[in-house]
Amino acid sequence: xxxxxxxxxxxxxxxxxxxxxxxxxxxxxxxxxxxxxxxxxxxxxxxxxxxxxxxxxxxxxxxxxxxxxxxxxxxxxxxxxxxxxxxxxxxxxxxxxxxxxxxxxxxxxxxxxxxxxxxxxxxxxxxxxxxxxxxxxxxxxxxxxxxxxxxxxxxxxxxxxxxxxxxxxxxxxxxxxxxxxxxxxxxxxxxxxxxxxxxxxxxxxxxxxxxxxxxxxxxxxxxxxxxxxxxxxxxxxxxxxxxxxxxxxxxxxxxxxxxxxxxxxxxxxxxxxxxxxxxxxxxxxxxxxxxxxxxxxxxxxxxxxxxxxxxxxxxxxxxxxxxxxxxxxxxxxxxxxxxxxxxxxxxxxxxxxxxxxxxxxxxxxxxxxxxxxxxxxxxxxxxxxxxxxxxxxxxxxxxxxxxxxxxxxxxxxxxxxxxxxxxxxxxxxxxxxxxxxxxxxx
Numbered sequence: 468x469x470x471x472x473x474x475x476x477x478x479x480x481x482x483x484x485x486x487x488x489x490x491x492x493x494x495x496x497x498x499x500x501x502x503x504x505x506x507x508x509x510x511x512x513x514x515x516x517x518x519x520x521x522x523x524x525x526x527x528x529x530x531x532x533x534x535x536x537x538x539x540x541x542x543x544x545x546x547x548x549x550x551x552x553x554x555x556x557x558x559x560x561x562x563x564x565x566x567x568x569x570x571x572x573x574x575x576x577x578x579x580x581x582x583x584x585x586x587x588x589x590x591x592x593x594x595x596x597x598x599x600x601x602x603x604x605x606x607x608x609x610x611x612x613x614x615x616x617x618x619x620x621x622x623x624x625x626x627x628x629x630x631x632x633x634x635x636x637x638x639x640x641x642x643x644x645x646x647x648x649x650x651x652x653x654x655x656x657x658x659x660x661x662x663x664x665x666x667x668x669x670x671x672x673x674x675x676x677x678x679x680x681x682x683x684x685x686x687x688x689x690x691x692x693x694x695x696x697x698x699x700x701x702x703x704x705x706x707x708x709x710x711x712x713x714x715x716x717x718x719x720x721x722x723x724x725x726x727x728x729x730x731x732x733x734x735x736x737x738x739x740x741x742x743x744x745x746x747x748x749x750x751x752x753x754x755x756x757x758x759x760x761x762x763x764x765x766x767x768x769x770x771x772x773x774x775x776x777x778x779x780x781x782x783x784x785x786x787x788x789x790x791x792x793x794x795x796x797x798x799x800x801x802x803x804x805x806x807x808x809x810x811x812x813x814x815x816x817x818x819x820x821x822x823x824x825x826x827x828x829x830x831x832x833x834x835x836x837x838x839x840x841x842x843x844x845x846x847x848x849x850x851x852x853x854x855x856x857x858x859x860x861x862x863x864x865x866x867x868x869x870x871x872x873x874x875x876x877x878x879x880x881x882x883x884x885x886x887x888x889x890x891x892x893x894x895x896x897x898x899x900x901x902x903x904x905x906x907x908x909x
Contacts, residue, residue: 470602472667473593474610476541478617479660480586482653483548485621487579488722489758490646493751496727496742498558498568498640502870506723506858508573512580513848513855520848523585524841527592535670537589537596544585545661551579552654556647568640584844586661592840595828597671600895604773604825611769611820615813618762620656622755624649635748643748696838703830704839706891707823708846713884714786714819715850717793717877721812723858726754728871733802753802757809764813765820772817779888782822786885789815793878797871815881830894 495508523540530536558572590610598606625645629635634644671679730736730750740747768785775781792811799805823846831839858873865872 470598470606470609471613472664473597473606474590474613474664475667476545476661476664477587477590477610478613479657480545480548480583480590481614481617482621483552483579483657484583484587485618485758485762486552486624486650486653487576487583489622489726489755490625490649490751491576492723493726493742493748493754494556494558494642494646495569495572496747497637497642498572500569502727502738503859503862503867505727506719506855506862508569508576509719509723509855509858510852511573511577513851515577515581516584517845517848517852519581520584520588520844521838521841523588524592524844525838527589528838531673534665535668537592538665538668538670541586541589541661542665544582544587544589545658547582548579548586549654549658551575551582552650552657555579556642556650558642586657588840588844590664591824591828593668593670594824595831595840596676600829603828604821607821607825608769608773611817612766614820615762615766615769615816618765619759621649621653622759622762624652625755626752629752635752636743636745638743645752697842700839700842701830701894702892703826703894704843706887707826708843709890710782710786710884710887711819711823711846712850712853713880713887714815715847716854717790717880717884718816718819719851719854720858720873720877720880721793723855724862724870724873725757726751728796728869728874729754729757729802729805731869732796732800732871733805757805760806761809761813761816764810765817766813768814768817769821772821778822778826778893779891782818783885783888785814785818785822786881786888789813789818790878790881790885793874793881797875826891826893 491509492505495505496502500508527537527540530539532539534542555572555575558568558575594603594606594610625635625643628645628648633648637643670676726747727736727738727750730747731738733753734746734750736744736746736750742748772781772785775784789812792808792814795811796805796808799808823843824840827839827843861876862870862873865876
């Protein structure tokens with residue numbers, strides 16, 4: 468139960484992340500964004516994450532207060548996320564012109580992604596801090612399960628709200644009530660789940676933490692900046708980062724172009740009709756269902772992954788299957804058969820959530836756990852920045868008409884990432900048989 472408490476807040480955080488992933492392109496298209504420009508609106512979030520995550524990681528390594536070292540940042544991120552989740556869906560309701568609404572939405576998206584990442588990273592750091600090597604695989608698998616369970620809830624919210632009669636279309640450039648209410652409900656669940664983890668988990672005090680990780684007083688007092696840490700990073704940091712580059716680039720294109728691609732492919736939508744028509748908005752809800760199926764596939768595959776005798780084989784195979792799922796969606800016109808494509812995509816997502824952090828945290832010492840995990844976030848944000856910056860150009864090269872082509876590109880990127888897995892050479896920095904993750908607050 469203690470491992471579940473350690474990660475339970477991740478469920479709420481992932482609901483917020485799922486709402487962002489499935490609905491942001493839909494929101495910006497509804498506000499008036501051109502399909503060729505959609506990827507550019509995704510630039511600010513990873514840029515902000517690239518800057519803030521190493522800072523949060525380094526600061527939390529040195530933070531010791533009555534509430535812990537990671538937990539204060541967890542609460543801060545959750546509060547910021549709740550505020551932005553209430554504001555973002557209303558970007559079209561403040562009587563801005565189209566350009567003003569898009570700018571407001573882009574800034575709000577940046578702060579939403581930033582706050583979600585501030586909340587998300589402490590969960591990964593807590594496992595690195597408090598769970599030994601033997602249980603880390605299980606701990607990150609639990610995080611993966613809670614992550615995907617939260618994703619399912621977040622993804623299906625708009626569809627369920629439309630099913631019970633909430634309006635799925637809106638006038639002008641306003642966002643439909645199904646989307647707005649989903650963000651409000653998600654914000655409430657997020658703060659409740661994070662508060663649960665905050666009250667249930669007790670972090671180790673400095674002396675106990677140093678003993679657990681074998682950190683001497685002399686080593687603990689050494690001062691190293693981010694650039695020094697990068698120079699001393701284990702080779703695993705860079706080899707896993709190479710795999711991450713292709714994986715996160717692929718998923719950036721999935722988040723950006725699935726709604727438009729599915730609308731054209733399975734709902735008969737013509738971009739000339741605009742985005743306020745029912746076919747596009749229905750495709751937006753269906754995209755949430757497809758992402759939910761992906762999350763369900765990820766939950767099931769996450770239970771299979773630990774049984775692979777060779778971790779790298781399981782990692783690589785997962786990415787290949789996910790890539791084939793993306794590629795298959797280019798040839799399917801039935802909205803129901805697309806469930807199969809995105810179920811296969813879930814295998815890649817399961818591996819991306821568990822494998823990199825298990826491999827990395829095993830290779831680094833507890834002294835700089837937060838700093839390295841913050842720096843490692845660059846292997847997530849930089850690919851997204853590159854993919855978003857090149858999205859419009861690549862979309863034009865692929866014809867500039869059918870967004871489903873970008874989903875096919877995502878599949879190709881995952882398969883390239885699968886081959887890069889075999890460049891990884893796993894190492895272990897510590898042998899810590901104890902496990903303090905069972906400790907709870909009274």
